[in-house]
Amino acid sequence: MLHDISLEVAEGEYVSLVGPSGSGKTTLLSLVGGLDHPQSGEIRVGGHDLRALSGDGLAAFRRETVGFVFQHFGLLEALTAKENVELALTLAGVSNAVQRHHRATHLLERVGLANRLDHRPPELSGGERQRVAIARAIANSPRVILADEPTGDLDDATAADVGDLLEQLRAEEGCTLVVVTHHRQLAARAERSLALGAGELVEARGALG
Amino acid sequence: MNWRDAVTLAGREIRRRPARAALTVLAVALAAALLCALLAIAGTARTRVLSQLSHGGSLAGISVEPNAPNPAQATLDDPAPGLPRPLTEAAVTQISRLQDVLMVLPIVVAPVELLPPATPPAGSTLCPPTAVGSSTRSCGQGQDPGSAATVTPVLTTSAIGANLGQVNALPITLLAGRLPIAGSGAEVAVDEQYLASLGLTSSHASEVIGTRVELVTFVPATGLATTTRYQTAEIVGVLDEEMTSGDIVAWPKLIETLYSSETPPGQGTAPIDGAIVIAKQLSQVSPVRAAIAAIGYSTAAPVGLILSVGRYLHVVELVLSGIGIVALAIAALGIANALFAAVRERRREIGVLKAIGARDRDVLRVFLLEAGMLGALGGLFGTVLGMGMAAGIAANANAYLHSQGLSGVALSVPWPLPLGAVLGSCIVALVAGALPARRAARLPAREAVDA
């Protein structure tokens, strides 16, 4: 349960959110990403007042403004890597199949999976799946990327690669990046780190050493 | 998400669980097959039963007789005829111009005697037994049953002529072979009475196909001599019914030849022994009969019996349809169960879909399409399977009927049936999938991150 949470993230800022299990990090991320509604209070993301959105409006917000990266990767196992990325474009209304193909291929090449386009998630490693998820998250050039424990299921080396990738893409796309993580090294990469405990949010420090 | 992409995603999800999809499709296929087979057999049986009532002719067929109508029995299907009254060409023309009359087929007759064939088919009682006390009879090569003794006619009968091109309108059913070709003067079809005259049963009908029958007429003396005319014709078909007018059926050309040979020149054409009138619709048979009676001729038509039997057959079809629909409903439960399980298994996946921007109706569309595609596939396979089952049953029935010397049944499948079976299966599947799809659409996006 979160209460009395006040958070402000500047456009383009890289913020990490740390805290013990059950502290509400994922809940806070869900509220920011429009996956859930607060019982009270106000949430504004990218100029959108989330309280005023519902149904299709909320779906549009999630489609156009936010990109999600989940701990469990969140890929559709029936689709290939390329098709998972294309799905985000499809939902955004990109009807031209060639256009989707080019964009998805470019993104997957960008995340280093040029030779894994037609593989389904069960055929990919954990790190590769997360790269596909990241490519999908930035497919519609969102203003905010929300990553919930993106390295939670990865080993240290792979986690470091994923962390590098997130940073690079944030810099290239110019978007805001909020990462919920247990990983000290990942949290330390952020420009600002916030700690969530007992339902309250406190500033950790400028950067974790 | 447009329909095309939703179809792609739905198809992929179905292929992800091939065993579950196969079982669901199989359930729908079996139900659809049962429904198709039952309705096809019911439809064929209906056609056969009603065809028997109309003696193989059109259900809207009316038999006009060269008799005056019997007013006391005008409404009966087969009234007793009144006094004889010749059916003239003018009367036939008048009947053909009646409102609601589709066509008129005059029947002409000529008296004829039939001689036994020079080589009767094996099994005929005209052939000697192969051994003393043997039941097997065989006519040896070139053995003419008339060569050792006086040859007597096997039948003194009439030859009937009609436009055999309108076979569907004529009250005849083929037992074996075919009807004479158009305008032929050398081909005939015979009936079971002819078979009996050779000592053959209906099950031997095919034995006479290709044999020749000798038609004998007596040319009246106009001067010095009376003349006997001989002509052979090839038997190309055997008819199921015994026709009251005669035992030989051919095109009018042959009948006219026979008649003119035994009539003094200038005595006109073969007399019209009756006519088959086809009303435009079954409901117009009674008014047409009344109009023909007003012209002055008696008619017969099994319309009352056809309508009555048709009602009972319709009830049978409804019952059979009900059985098939129950089977489809059971299959639909299977679809619903499978989809509910899929929704439970894919909660997180549905949450992710919403998290990346899918609307509720996008999720609804995908699940409904999954249900519809399972139903359509099942309906398609089931229709083919059902048609095969019906064909197999018809083949077995025909084998039995032929062994009993009866004409077979033709499997008739109205074109809406297969189309309806596929569409119906699809619709039933959509209805079955509506609840699970709605549940999936209402899942919160938070499911993407929930443990």
Added chain:
Amino acid sequence: MRRPPPANDPPRRTPASNRRRLAVALASAVLAGGLAACSGGPNAFSGPAPQRAGPVVTYVSVTEAQQDQPGDARTSWTQQFYRSSLPAWATAYELDLPSGWEFSEPSLISEVLALRPTVVTVALGLDEAFDGTGVLEFAGALRQLLVALHKAGVPTVLVANVLPLPGSPPDSSELTSLIHAYNVTIATESAAEDAVLVDAHDAFARALQTGQPVMAYGNSLTTLGENLMAGAFEAEAKHHVFWR
């Protein structure tokens, strides 16, 4: 900085879409084939192809040995000839002539021609010989008949000469001499009118010499005789076939 979206390109077919199109086409073909196979029933016009008839063949026999009933039909040589030498579509007329008839009756010719024959067999003379009709009179009547048939364009006319008398030595009887004269006339008149001579006399003479019972009392033929007569006509007819 946001990256611009890629430019639009015209759509092109992918292998997956081609597979879908092929699957739809195959399914449609299977369904159409299944529907076609399941509809319809026995064809009222199924069966072997019908034989084609040839030119009109109408056979008229002008003979003394008349058959009264169809029951006697098969045994007569005219019926045998009709069945074995003529095509299946041929029509045959047998004239029933009254007793005491004379073949010189003019109405006979008109009745024969009224039937529009294309094959005529003539077997006359034995009755006339028994009646003692003179050769000239016989020749005149025969000529009248054959001329009329020739003029009418009858394609095939077969004329048998008069049969020998059974049990009589060939050179001792006045009747035999008359028969011989008749036969000379028949040969002459046949040749003159393009009719075909059937030498039945010779066939029967040889048969009688070997003791075969081909003739019974009077001028009637036995069954063996009918077969012999039919054979004689068949042997000549096969050289004058116009219906093949």
